Amino acid sequence: MATLHALSTYLAMGGYAVYVWPAYGATFAVLGGLTLYCRGRYRRSERILEALQRQLGPRR
Amino acid sequence: MINRFANPARFMRLSAAILPWCAAATVALLAIGLYLALVVAPPDYQQGEAVRIMYVHVPAAWLALSVYLFIAVASGVALVSRHPLAEIAARSAAPIGAGFTFICLVTGSLWGRPIWGTWWVWDARLTSVLVLFFLYLGYIALVNGFDDPARGAKAGSVLALVGVVNLPIIKFSVDWWNTLHQPASVLRLGAPTIALSMLVPLLVMAAAFWLLFATLLMVRMRTGLNERKALALRLNRMPVPSSVRAEPASPASESVASAGPALR
Numbered sequence: 001m002a003t004l005h006a007l008s009t010y011l012a013m014g015g016y017a018v019y020v021w022p023a024y025g026a027t028f029a030v031l032g033g034l035t036l037y038c039r040g041r042y043r044r045s046e047r048i049l050e051a052l053q054r055q056l057g058p059r060r
Numbered sequence: 061m062i063n064r065f066a067n068p069a070r071f072m073r074l075s076a077a078i079l080p081w082c083a084a085a086t087v088a089l090l091a092i093g094l095y096l097a098l099v100v101a102p103p104d105y106q107q108g109e110a111v112r113i114m115y116v117h118v119p120a121a122w123l124a125l126s127v128y129l130f131i132a133v134a135s136g137v138a139l140v141s142r143h144p145l146a147e148i149a150a151r152s153a154a155p156i157g158a159g160f161t162f163i164c165l166v167t168g169s170l171w172g173r174p175i176w177g178t179w180w181v182w183d184a185r186l187t188s189v190l191v192l193f194f195l196y197l198g199y200i201a202l203v204n205g206f207d208d209p210a211r212g213a214k215a216g217s218v219l220a221l222v223g224v225v226n227l228p229i230i231k232f233s234v235d236w237w238n239t240l241h242q243p244a245s246v247l248r249l250g251a252p253t254i255a256l257s258m259l260v261p262l263l264v265m266a267a268a269f270w271l272l273f274a275t276l277l278m279v280r281m282r283t284g285l286n287e288r289k290a291l292a293l294r295l296n297r298m299p300v301p302s303s304v305r306a307e308p309a310s311p312a313s314e315s316v317a318s319a320g321p322a323l324r
Binding site for chain 2: 013014015016019020022023024026027030031034035037038039041042045046048049052053056
C-alpha cells in the first residue's frame, strides 16, 4: 500500500504530471519514430541493392 | 586528402564497424540519463517537478542548433569540393535535426504553460527556433524537389548556408531582446549557473542525444550510399548489361567496356 502511494505520488510529479509526462512521451515518440523510419529505409536499400547485385552477377 | 579519408567505400567499412557500438552506447546513456533526470535529479525550488522537462528540452535545443551547423558546414564542403560524402552527410542529417527542433518546440510549449502561463509567445527566442524548424523543412523539400539530385543538392546547400544567420540570432536572442525565455545557464561565459545535481543529468542526456544523432546519421548515410549505388547499377545495366560483370583485368570485358559509351 505504501509503495503504491509512493508510486502515485511520483507519477503525479508534484501536480505537473500533465506537462512532464507528455513532454517525455513526445520526445521518445519522435526519436523512436525517427529511428524506425531510418532503420526501415536502410533495410529496404540493402534489400534492393542485394537484389540488383544478384541480378547483375558478382560484385566487382 | 579528403578523398583519401572520406571515400565512400572506406566510410561503409568504418561505419559498419562503429555502428553497433554507437547504437549500444546510445541505449545505455539514454537509460542512465532517464533515470538521472526522472528519479535522481532534485525538484527545482521554484519550478518543482516541472523542471524535469529541462532534461529533454535543452539537449534537444542544443542538437537542433548543432545539427543545423553540421548541415551548413557539410553543404559548404559539398559546394566547394563536390565531395559526394559531404552532400550525402548534409541531406542525411536534415530530418534528424528537424526531429530535434520539433521536440524542442513541443517540450518548450509544455514547459511554458505551467511556468509562464502560456503555451506560446511570439518573442525572439521562440520565433527564431520556429524559423529554424521551417528552414529544416524547406531544406528537405528543396533537396528532394528536383528531378536532378545534383541540382537539388546545390539549391539545398545554398539555403543551408544562408540560413546560418539564424543560429546566432537564436543563441543570443535571450540577451538581445526582452523575452520570457531564461538566459543561458550552461553554455555561457564563466561557470555554469546551474547546480551540479541538475547539470550532470543534463549533460548525460545531451551525450545520449549526440550519440543518437551519430547513430542515425551513419544509418542514413549508409542508406544514401546504397541508394546511389543501386541507381548507378540500374543506369549501367541499360546500355550494356555485361559491363557491370566485367572482371578487372580481362581483355574481353575491356573491349565490352570501351564499346559502351554511357558506362562511366
